Amino acid sequence: MAEVTAALVKALREQTGAGMMDCKRALDETNGDIEQAVDLLRKKGLSAAAKKSGRVAAEGLVGIASAPQIAAMIEVNSETDFVARNESFQSFVEAVTQVALAVGDNLDTIRAAAMPGTGHTVADEMTHLIATIGENMSLRRAKVLRVKSGVVATYMHSALRPGLGKIGVLAAIEAPSESEALELLGRQVGMHIAAARPAALDIDAVDPAALERERAVLMEQARASGKPDAIIEKMVEGRVRKYYEEVVLLEQVWVHDGESRVRVVVKKAGGELAGFERFQLGEGIDKPAEA
The missing domain is CATH 3.30.479.20 (Elongation factor Ts, dimerisation domain)
Incomplete structure (x- = not known):
């Protein structure tokens, strides 16, 4: 088991925006694995910036x-x-x-x-x-x-x-x-x-491991609603589509007009x-x- 140091807790807090004690508990529960701790905080609704990428550090x-x-x-x-x-x-x-x-x-x-x-x-x-x-x-x-x-x-x-x-x-x-x-x-x-x-670039190029990790978090969030399994599946699929719109270039909304999809803009050209x-x-x- 990795030692849960003050520096590790601080790093998780900076990455997620969650409280110090919540970060400490999440790291304790995940044996000091910071990525698993991020997921755990997201599942509990405590992470304010769960998709934040690595900090510029060089x-x-x-x-x-x-x-x-x-x-x-x-x-x-x-x-x-x-x-x-x-x-x-x-x-x-x-x-x-x-x-x-x-x-x-x-x-x-x-x-x-x-x-x-x-x-x-x-x-x-x-x-x-x-x-x-x-x-x-x-x-x-x-x-x-x-x-x-x-x-x-x-x-x-x-x-x-x-x-x-x-x-x-x-x-x-x-x-x-x-x-x-x-x-x-x-x-x-x-x-x-x-x-x-x-x-x-496109949906087929999404990292399968990242997708499964996202799906697992979304499933936990949907289950917290208490809705039937059939409804939960539909909720998760809808949120996965939203995830694609966030991370897949061709599915993103064109920042220059706030409406079109990137794939449509490029195809029209x-x-x-x-x-x-x-x-x-x-x-x-x-x-x-x-x-």
């Missing part, structure tokens, strides 16, 4: 680079935001993003690739930069999207400078041809993704959303608590 930059029918996005982490504003660090992230555009999104391949204009590999250049700046860094993740015809649109929320920021989005839209209208639509899709934070990626700096990384 610094650095997200970088984006693009070319016709292709775009790349990477995340490079540093220890402090001060380094993210360093000219040398920013130039490094821009260069590595271009490398990813050329070689793909396998991290080992990127690290082993030649760093333009240096005579070093990307990994060696990062080691040199760490020694120069005096702060640890890591290439955390990368994604490259391609289309045969159409656009891979990019969007960087609150960019520090073109292609660099803390929330980046790629949106691949297959279409008969590239056009300014399609580029504009792609940017709007990117803005939507940045704001709405979808977890899957003559395109088809083939894929997307959203990087938020440091998302899901635990940052050590300050003493």
Whole structure:
């Protein structure tokens, strides 16, 4: 059994908004498993923010680079935001993003690739930069999207400078041809993704484990109503449909008009959303608590 520490209770409270003692009891009942504790608090109606994603807990930059029918996005982490504003660090992230555009999104391949204009590999250049700046860094993740015809649109929320920021989005839209209208639509899709934070492109792409976890919570909530099983099943199915509207990109309401579905907007424009990626700096990384 995991020790239920004050730090663990605090983390659960921050994630759910539930009371301190409720968090302590939930962790005791789940042997210190914070995800199970979140579910338990939701079932009891005590969680105020149960779907809240991992807190941003690392610094650095997200970088984006693009070319016709292709775009790349990477995340490079540093220890402090001060380094993210360093000219040398920013130039490094821009260069590595271009490398990813050329070689793909396998991290080992990127690290082993030649760093333009240096005579070093990307990994060696990062080691040199760490020694120069005096702060640890890591290439955390990368994604490259391609289309045969159409656009891979990019969007960087609150960019520090073109292609660099803390929330980046790629949106691949297959279409008969590239056009300014399609580029504009792609940017709007990117803005939507940045704001709405979808977890899957379509219903078939929803993580089965996440769906079952959600269904179990919804079932417990519905049973609390005391209604017959047949009614409970219908309640759960209705709430699952609502869940899809929250987490599936194509089923979400278009943030730009508050009415249309994303799939309808893209189809009307003559395109088809083939894929997307959203990087938020440091998302899901635990940052050590300050003493």
